[in-house]
Structures are given as structure tokens and as C-alpha cells.
Amino acid sequence: MSLDRAPCNEIGSLALAEFEKFAAALPALENSCHALIISSARSAGFCAGADLRELYTESQKLAMGERVAGLHEFLERIHSVMNAIDAAPLTTIAAVHGVCFGGGFELALVCDLIIADKMARFCFPELRLGLIPGFGGIPRLKRDLGNGVVRDLLLTGRSMNATKAQTVGLVSQVVAEGDALRVARATAAQINKFDRGTASAAKAFIKPIPYEELRREIEIFCELFTRPAVEAGLRKFVENTGPLPYLP
Amino acid sequence: MKTLDQTTDEVLNLAAQHFKVPRDKLNSGDDFFKTLGINSLQALDLLTRLEQHFSIELPDYELQDVSDFRTLAERIQSRL
Numbered sequence: 001m002s003l004d005r006a007p008c009n010e011i012g013s014l015a016l017a018e019f020e021k022f023a024a025a026l027p028a029l030e031n032s033c034h035a036l037i038i039s040s041a042r043s044a045g046f047c048a049g050a051d052l053r054e055l056y057t058e059s060q061k062l063a064m065g066e067r068v069a070g071l072h073e074f075l076e077r078i079h080s081v082m083n084a085i086d087a088a089p090l091t092t093i094a095a096v097h098g099v100c101f102g103g104g105f106e107l108a109l110v111c112d113l114i115i116a117d118k119m120a121r122f123c124f125p126e127l128r129l130g131l132i133p134g135f136g137g138i139p140r141l142k143r144d145l146g147n148g149v150v151r152d153l154l155l156t157g158r159s160m161n162a163t164k165a166q167t168v169g170l171v172s173q174v175v176a177e178g179d180a181l182r183v184a185r186a187t188a189a190q191i192n193k194f195d196r197g198t199a200s201a202a203k204a205f206i207k208p209i210p211y212e213e214l215r216r217e218i219e220i221f222c223e224l225f226t227r228p229a230v231e232a233g234l235r236k237f238v239e240n241t242g243p244l245p246y247l248p
Numbered sequence: 249m250k251t252l253d254q255t256t257d258e259v260l261n262l263a264a265q266h267f268k269v270p271r272d273k274l275n276s277g278d279d280f281f282k283t284l285g286i287n288s289l290q291a292l293d294l295l296t297r298l299e300q301h302f303s304i305e306l307p308d309y310e311l312q313d314v315s316d317f318r319t320l321a322e323r324i325q326s327r328l
Contacts, residue, residue: 008289044289099289119296123308158307161296 004041011103011135012051013058016078023084030089034196035188038085038111039095039181046094046120049102050134056234068222075134075218078103082136086110086209089200091191095184096120097177101159106135109144112203115187116162116171117180123159129233134221139213145169250328255302256321262301263294263317276318298324 001022003009011019029036040046059067085092094108097117105122108114124141126133132154141150149168153160165171175183191199224230250258256276264271267284274283286294292308298320299306304327314320 099292118300119293121292121296156307156309158309159292161299161305163300164305 001036001038002041003039003047006042008042008044008048008099009040009046009104010048010051010054011078011107012054013074015051016074016081019081020077023081026084026088026090033090034192034194034199036085036088036090036092036111037095037181037184037188038092038107039184040097043098045098045104046096046100047104047107048099049104049106049125052129052234053238056231056238059231064226068226071225072218072222075221078135079214079218082106082110083209083211083214086136086140086207089196089203091188091199091203093184093187095180096122096162096171097180099123101125102133102137103135106133106137106140109137109140112207113172113187114165114170115173115175115180115184116165117177118162118174119177120162120165120171120180121159122153122162122165122170123157124153125157125159127154128157129237130227130230131224132217132221134217136214136217138217139210142213143208143210250325252321252325255325255328256318258301259298259317259321259324262297266294266297274317276321277316279315280317280320281315302328304328 005015009015059071062070091113092111093113093115094111095115096108097120100108100120101123102125105124108122124133124137132138138150138154141153145168152158160168162171162174166174173183173187260274260276261271263269263280263284264274267286267290269284280286280294281291284290295306295308295311302324304324306323306327310323311320314323
């Protein structure tokens with residue numbers, strides 16, 4: 001699956017609809033494929049996360065009750081997609097370069113392996129706008145990493161380079177600039193040698209999906225979204241024209 | 249231990265090389281967004297290259313109010 005939407009694969013309603021089509025096609029692929037690679041065709045990076053401009057402008061058209069209902073529905077849909085990829089019996093690989101922020105980071109986290117170009121950066125900036133990651137990021141990060149690293153990424157909102165991400169156990173391989181997709185394909189070729197049933201059984205055994213926490217995350221996100229500080233933060237982010245995005 | 253002048257010089261050299269700007273056009277007091285003509289994503293790219301070059305970790309929030317090479321070098325120097 002190649003992400004290719006300018007400027008950096010922001011995830012809005014259009015991307016979600018495409019993801020849903022992809023998720024719906026997955027069961028048919030499971031019989032003929034061993035591995036799934038998710039990568040980006042955009043030079044800026046893997047994915048900059050949710051489309052905050054769309055989130056802000058669309059929510060402004062609605063009363064608060066409708067906003068939350070619409071947001072809840074969006075989150076339910078994106079969680080369904082993420083859960084489908086997470087649970088797919090295929091071995092899944094995120095080939096990451098450049099920016100891997102917010103919802104993009106959450107997409108990478110559903111994959112079994114993350115192969116990162118040495119220029120990749122990972123970040124959960126949501127708290128800087130008064131929110132938490134909403135596409136399953138915290139439960140999946142907690143599944144994979146120690147709680148100290150989760151708190152560092154979440155509570156400071158700082159970005160982490162690929163080398164550090166490998167040191168903490170997030171990234172399986174750090175590769176030369178521009179080489180992530182090639183290495184992901186080589187890894188997929190190795191995976192292709194294994195019995196699919198055995199690989200699927202191993203994955204199901206070692207990679208539980210934290211459904212309960214994922215559900216709770218949606219509720220917390222929607223609760224936080226009603227706060228005036230979030231609207232103010234999103235407005236500053238959207239209206240900012242400086243060289244750096246508004247992120248306190 | 250590098251001096252601040254050495255660190256600043258290395259920052260300027262790296263920026264000039266990567267963004268293909270003549271080195272003699274860059275000065276330590278320059279606003280690197282303006283001089284290099286870079287956006288926020290390119291600034292992150294520069295941050296990653298600086299972290300690799302100096303073998304340090306530099307949280308991006310430490311650079312939020314930084315726009316000139318000299319102050320950038322000072323932030324790097326404090327982590328060497």
C-alpha cells in the first residue's frame with residue numbers, strides 16, 4: 001500500500017475511504033500473499049498524521065453535539081481499518097522515511113515490523129494541541145514498548161529519530177537514506193519462504209490487539225475534543241502561516 | 249571538547265552542504281528559515297542531520313524559539 005497524497009499523506013475523510021477499501025480487500029489477499037508493505041510515495045515522509053485542517057474546518061460547520069458524533073464515527077471507522085491491518089494474518093511492514101507523526105505513527109504501529117530510513121522521525125504531537133492520539137496510538141505503543149518511553153513520547157510531544165527509535169525497540173531496522181522500501185521488500189522476500197499458517201499462528205500468539213484500551217481511547221479523545229482549549233489550539237494551528245507549525 | 253565557534257562552523261557547513269547554499273553566504277546570526285528558505289519539514293530534516301553529525305539527541309521543543317545558527321549551535325553545544 002503506497003500512500004500518495006500531498007503534502008504528506010494527511011489522513012482525512014478521503015484517505016479514510018481509501019483505507020476502508022483496502023481493508024475490505026485484505027481478506028481476499030490473505031490467500032495469495034505473505035506480506036504487506038505500507039510505504040509513502042511522498043518525499044516529505046511516511047505520513048504527517050490526521051488532516052487537522054479538515055478536522056477543524058468541518059467541525060466548525062457543526063454544533064458541538066454533532067461535532068462529537070461525527071468525530072466518534074470517524075474514529076470508529078479508522079479504528080476498524082487499523083484493527084483489520086493489525087489482525088491481518090499477513091506479516092505487515094511499515095517502510096518509513098521522513099515524517100511519521102501522529103496518525104501516521106499510529107498507522108506504522110499497526111504493522112508487525114517498522115523499517116526506517118535513517119532520516120525518519122517519530123512523534124505524537126497531540127498533547128501539544130490538547131488532545132491524545134486517537135487512531136490507537138497509545139495502546140499499541142504500550143503494547144510494544146516500555147511505559148517510560150511511552151510517557152516520554154506522549155507527555156513531551158517530542159519527536160524521536162530513527163536511531164533512538166531502534167534503541168528503544170520501536171524500529172526493527174534502520175537503513176540508509178532512501179532505502180527503506182527496498183529493505184522492506186527484501187524482508188518480505190525472506191518472510192515469503194515461511195509457511196503462512198505457521199507465521200500467522202506466531203503472529204496471533206505474540207501480538208494481541210488491546211481492544212478494550214482502544215475503545216477507551218476513542219471515548220477519551222471525544223471527551224477532550226469538547227474542551228475550548230482544543231478548538232483554540234486547532235484554530236491557531238490551522239491559521240498559522242509561520243515557518244513552523246503552531247505546536248506549543 | 250569542541251568550542252562554540254567550532255560547533256557553529258560545523259552547523260553552518262552542514263546546512264550549506266545539505267541545502268546547497270554557498271557556505272560564504274551563511275553567517276552565524278542568520279535566520280536559517282529565511283537564509284536557507286526552508287519549511288518546518290526541512291527544519292526537522294536539518295535537526296535529524298545535526299543529531300547524527302554530533303551524535304546527540306536534541307528534542308525539537310528546545311528549538312521552538314530558535315531561528316539563528318548561533319543559538320542552534322548553543323543548544324547543540326549544551327548536549328555535547
